[in-house]
Amino acid sequence: MNATRYPRELLARLPKSDLHCHLDGSLRTRTLIELARAQGVSLPSETDEGLMELVFKESYRDLPDYLHGFAYTCAVLRDAEAIERVSYELAQDCIAEGTCYLEVRFAPQLLVRDGLTLEEVLRACADGLDRARREHEQSAAVKAGAPPFRYGIIACAMRMFTGGFGPYYADLMRVMEGVPTKEIYGIASEALVRKVLDARDRLGIPIVGFDLAGAEEGFPASDHIAAYQLAHKGFLKKTVHAGEAYGPESIFQAITKLDADRIGHGTRLFEWESVGDSEAPREYVQQLAEYIADRRVTLEVCITSNMQTMPHLRRLEDHPLGRMIKERLSVSICTDNRLVSRTTSTAELDKVVHAFDLSPAELRNIIIHGFKRCFFAGSYLEKRAYVRKVIDWYDTIADQYEMPKGRRGAE
Numbered sequence: 001m002n003a004t005r006y007p008r009e010l011l012a013r014l015p016k017s018d019l020h021c022h023l024d025g026s027l028r029t030r031t032l033i034e035l036a037r038a039q040g041v042s043l044p045s046e047t048d049e050g051l052m053e054l055v056f057k058e059s060y061r062d063l064p065d066y067l068h069g070f071a072y073t074c075a076v077l078r079d080a081e082a083i084e085r086v087s088y089e090l091a092q093d094c095i096a097e098g099t100c101y102l103e104v105r106f107a108p109q110l111l112v113r114d115g116l117t118l119e120e121v122l123r124a125c126a127d128g129l130d131r132a133r134r135e136h137e138q139s140a141a142v143k144a145g146a147p148p149f150r151y152g153i154i155a156c157a158m159r160m161f162t163g164g165f166g167p168y169y170a171d172l173m174r175v176m177e178g179v180p181t182k183e184i185y186g187i188a189s190e191a192l193v194r195k196v197l198d199a200r201d202r203l204g205i206p207i208v209g210f211d212l213a214g215a216e217e218g219f220p221a222s223d224h225i226a227a228y229q230l231a232h233k234g235f236l237k238k239t240v241h242a243g244e245a246y247g248p249e250s251i252f253q254a255i256t257k258l259d260a261d262r263i264g265h266g267t268r269l270f271e272w273e274s275v276g277d278s279e280a281p282r283e284y285v286q287q288l289a290e291y292i293a294d295r296r297v298t299l300e301v302c303i304t305s306n307m308q309t310m311p312h313l314r315r316l317e318d319h320p321l322g323r324m325i326k327e328r329l330s331v332s333i334c335t336d337n338r339l340v341s342r343t344t345s346t347a348e349l350d351k352v353v354h355a356f357d358l359s360p361a362e363l364r365n366i367i368i369h370g371f372k373r374c375f376f377a378g379s380y381l382e383k384r385a386y387v388r389k390v391i392d393w394y395d396t397i398a399d400q401y402e403m404p405k406g407r408r409g410a411e
Contacts (some may be wrong), residue, residue: 004390006353006363007348010401015147015390016345017370018334020264020300023075023083023106023125024091025337029056032339035076035085043072056165056339063245063309068112080124086403091149093338095136097192100147100344100390104129105154105211109192112168118198125153126205141245145396152377153238155196157227159212159219177193182223189227197234208375209237211264216246221253228258237261237375239300247274248285253316255297262332262373263292266299267306270320290314293329298373302336303351304343316355325356325366325400332370348374360403381395 026238029048029121036043060066077083094102108121129151136142136149160322165171176184193210200207210231214223222239231238241242242255244265251269252262268274269289273282292299301321307313324331337342353363371390377381 006350007401008350010397010403011349011353012346013397014098014349014367015101015371015393015397016097016187016349016367017101017103017332017374018094018099019103019262019298019332019370019374020334020335020336021073021090021102021303023087023090023104024070024077024110025340026093026104026335027073027076027086027339028089028093028337031086031089032073032076035082036072039076039078039082041072041075043233052342056342057129057341059301060203060308062311066305066340067308068146073339074110077260078113080120083111083121083124084128084131087125088131089128090338091151093130094345095132095139095149097344098344100149101159101371101386102129102149102151103154103208103375104151105156105209105213106215107158108196109168109188110166110347112166114167116309119205120170120196121199122155122199122205123154123203128200129153145389146393147386150377151385152206152375154209154211154375155192155207156211156213156352157192157224158185159214159216159221160185160224161162161188161214175266184253185219186223189224190230193230193234193236193320197236198230201234206238206377209239209261211239211241212258213241213264215241216244216250223294227258232259239264239375241265243268244306246313248288249275249277251292252288255292255295260297261375262287262300265302265306265321266292266324267301267310269299289327295328296330296373298307298332298369299324300334301331302334303334303339303348304341308341317349319355320353322356325358325362330373331366332373333366360398364398368394 029051033046045051056071062323108118111121112118132148142148161169163173167372172188196207228238238260238264240258240260241264243251244267247268251263251266254263272281272285279283293316296387303319303374333352334350335343335345368391370389
């Protein structure tokens with residue numbers, strides 16, 4: 001197709017959301033270097049170029065290679081000041097490329113240590129995001145009609161862990177010595193829900209969702225049912241990493257056992273070959289896709305990170321996003337990890353529109369649907385008003401680039 005159909009400048013100016021973005025995977029390299037020096041953390045290189053060559057690469061051998069960089073990023077997030085700075089800079093980077101709505105997720109319990117409580121970790125993240133929000137309110141773009149920057153925090157539980165994951169988990173494993181490990185996983189998730197609900201309701205921290213991350217295979221979502229029931233009872237919206245490292249059955253369990261509103265990744269949705277619990281795996285996969293479509297369970301698609309961690313995806317065109325769009329599933333384009341995947345929301349959209357030859361209507365619907373399916377921190381009426389502002393701004397920018405009006409599709 002004509003590569004000038006969607007100029008990069010247009011994609012950068014269009015309002016965008018990022019519903020799946022990990023804080024500890026989205027630092028600036030310069031900040032990582034400065035924090036490491038200040039805190040005595042050893043890095044493989046102390047230059048931007050060196051880190052990009054040795055750690056945060058264009059491509060990775062496998063998922064462990066991809067995850068290697070988190071050992072360094074998490075190591076420097078050891079005090080409230082560092083967490084606040086990284087959160088602020090992430091929001092700045094989003095705003096600079098037109099991403100006006102951000103849901104940043106991370107496991108706050110991994111950052112807990114002596115002198116830094118879980119509540120203080122969450123507060124530091126919120127403070128950084130809110131500082132960027134306040135600054136953006138005064139920008140010329142907002143005064144000209146652009147949507148203001150809005151954000152929410154998603155707390156991640158872990159499907160599995162060991163005491164080596166950090167002081168929080170080390171203390172937990174020590175206290176619960178003798179309890180079956182599988183039970184400890186669920187208890188830890190339930191405890192985290194209670195903590196984040198308290199931080200939201202008592203401290204006013206804008207925690208908008210709960211997530212389950214970590215190794216899928218061998219660590220089923222069913223271990224965490226009690227935690228998700230508690231989140232549901234507390235009106236905390238729910239997403240689950242599923243279908244990234246395991247097949248369709250992992251997605252099915254996230255929806256049916258944990259009542260997930262959204263699915264993180266869902267990349268293996270159509271891989272019927274990996275279905276082991278059905279005599280008709282092709283039909284199982286199609287029925288699952290139909291169920292997801294009908295329920296409007298949104299898939300948080302992170303195409304660059306998927307290409308980097310799934311060797312069987314050799315070309316962008318091989319990614320199942322094309323089929324998801326064709327079958328009218330609810331999808332949102334996300335970054336996953338801006339540093340580790342060396343990407344932005346604009347870069348993700350640029351890949352998607354050209355790999356799958358999106359029509360103006362398809363592009364518009366995907367972008368706007370990301371806002372409609374966000375876990376907005378305000379009231380429903382406030383969310384509707386915000387989405388309306390996004391739609392109006394989108395159409396203003398589209399008109400400036402003479403995008404065909406008749407093919408924009410329904411809102």
